[in-house]
Amino acid sequence: MSRTVYVNGEFLPEEAAKISVFDRGFLFADAVYEVTAVVNGKLVDFNGHYARLVRSCTELGLTLRLDEHALRDIHQRLIVENALQEGGIYLQLTRGNGGDRDFHYPPADTPPTLVLFTQARAVVDHPAASKGIRVVTCPDIRWQRRDIKTVQLLAPCMAKAFAEAQGADDAFLVENGYITEGSSCNCYIVQADNTVVTRPLSNSILHGITRKALVRLAEEHGVTIEERLFTPEEARNAREVFISSATTFVWPVIAVDGQTIGDGKPGPVTLLLRKIYLQML
Known part of the structure; x- marks a missing residue:
C-alpha cells in the first residue's frame, strides 16, 4: 500500500x-x-x-x-x-x-x-537495543557547522559504508584526536566510577534532542554527566559505551575498533538510561 x-x-x-x-x-x-x-x-x-x-x-x-x-x-x-x-x-x-x-x-x-x-520501523524493541552494536573509528571529514541539521550527509554515508566494510555496524568520527560523534548519533562513554562522559555542545556536533533529554534524566536519577572531549583510546577502554539519537533512543556499543567493551554485553548504566528514557515516552 x-x-x-x-x-x-x-x-x-x-x-x-x-x-x-x-x-x-x-x-x-x-x-x-x-x-x-x-x-x-x-x-x-x-x-x-x-x-x-x-x-x-x-x-x-x-x-x-x-x-x-x-x-x-x-x-x-x-x-x-x-x-x-x-x-x-x-x-x-x-x-x-x-x-x-x-x-x-x-x-x-x-x-x-x-x-x-x-x-x-521498530524503535522500542529493536534488536540492537538489547544486543548492542560494534563500531569503528574513522576521520571526521564533515563541514564545520555540524550543529545545523542539514541534508549534507554524504560524509556520514561514507562513514557507515566504511564501518560495514570492516564488519561493524556504525562509525565514530574522529577529529584532532578526539571523537566528535557517530555517523548519525551522539556518543558517550562510561568511566570506572560510572560517570558518563559526552562531548560538550559546540559547532562540532549536532545538538541532539535525545541527548538533551538523557542529560536531564541522568541528573534526575543520580547519574553523573561530565561534558568533555574524549579519545578513541578512552572509548576502547571504557567500562561502557553507548549512543543516542531520535530513533535509536539509547543503544549499547559492545566493541570499538574490534576491542570488546566490558564483558561484551550492554552495561548497567546504559540499560538504566534507556529504561528511564522509555519511561518518559
Missing part, C-alpha cells in the same frame, strides 16, 4: 509526489531536516525537534512559513493516514526552486519546499 506524503501543502500518494529538478535541496543540499520518532502512534519530543528546526533555519536564513501548531498537525495527519504506530516522520525544508542552477541564493520571496513522509 502506498504511503501518503506531504509536499508543499498537499497530502499525496508517494508515487504522485514530485519536486523540481531545480530545487536547491537537490542541487546544492541547501536544506535542513528533522526526524521525529513515533511510538504508539504519538510523536516523541516534538517541541524539541521544532525548536531545533527553527534554529537550523535561522542559521541558514531559510524561511519556515509554518508555526509549531501547523507542523504538528501535518505530522499527526500523516500518522493517521499511514496508520503509523512506531517509527519516525522525516521532514525536509529546502530553499526552494530558484528557476535554474545558480550558486547565488534565489530572491527572498522564493517559496521554500517542504516535504514530510513516514517510515515504519
Whole structure:
C-alpha cells in the first residue's frame, strides 16, 4: 500500500509526489531536516525537534512559513493516514526552486519546499537495543557547522559504508584526536566510577534532542554527566559505551575498533538510561 506524503501543502500518494529538478535541496543540499520518532502512534519530543528546526533555519536564513501548531498537525495527519504506530516522520525544508542552477541564493520571496513522509520501523524493541552494536573509528571529514541539521550527509554515508566494510555496524568520527560523534548519533562513554562522559555542545556536533533529554534524566536519577572531549583510546577502554539519537533512543556499543567493551554485553548504566528514557515516552 502506498504511503501518503506531504509536499508543499498537499497530502499525496508517494508515487504522485514530485519536486523540481531545480530545487536547491537537490542541487546544492541547501536544506535542513528533522526526524521525529513515533511510538504508539504519538510523536516523541516534538517541541524539541521544532525548536531545533527553527534554529537550523535561522542559521541558514531559510524561511519556515509554518508555526509549531501547523507542523504538528501535518505530522499527526500523516500518522493517521499511514496508520503509523512506531517509527519516525522525516521532514525536509529546502530553499526552494530558484528557476535554474545558480550558486547565488534565489530572491527572498522564493517559496521554500517542504516535504514530510513516514517510515515504519521498530524503535522500542529493536534488536540492537538489547544486543548492542560494534563500531569503528574513522576521520571526521564533515563541514564545520555540524550543529545545523542539514541534508549534507554524504560524509556520514561514507562513514557507515566504511564501518560495514570492516564488519561493524556504525562509525565514530574522529577529529584532532578526539571523537566528535557517530555517523548519525551522539556518543558517550562510561568511566570506572560510572560517570558518563559526552562531548560538550559546540559547532562540532549536532545538538541532539535525545541527548538533551538523557542529560536531564541522568541528573534526575543520580547519574553523573561530565561534558568533555574524549579519545578513541578512552572509548576502547571504557567500562561502557553507548549512543543516542531520535530513533535509536539509547543503544549499547559492545566493541570499538574490534576491542570488546566490558564483558561484551550492554552495561548497567546504559540499560538504566534507556529504561528511564522509555519511561518518559
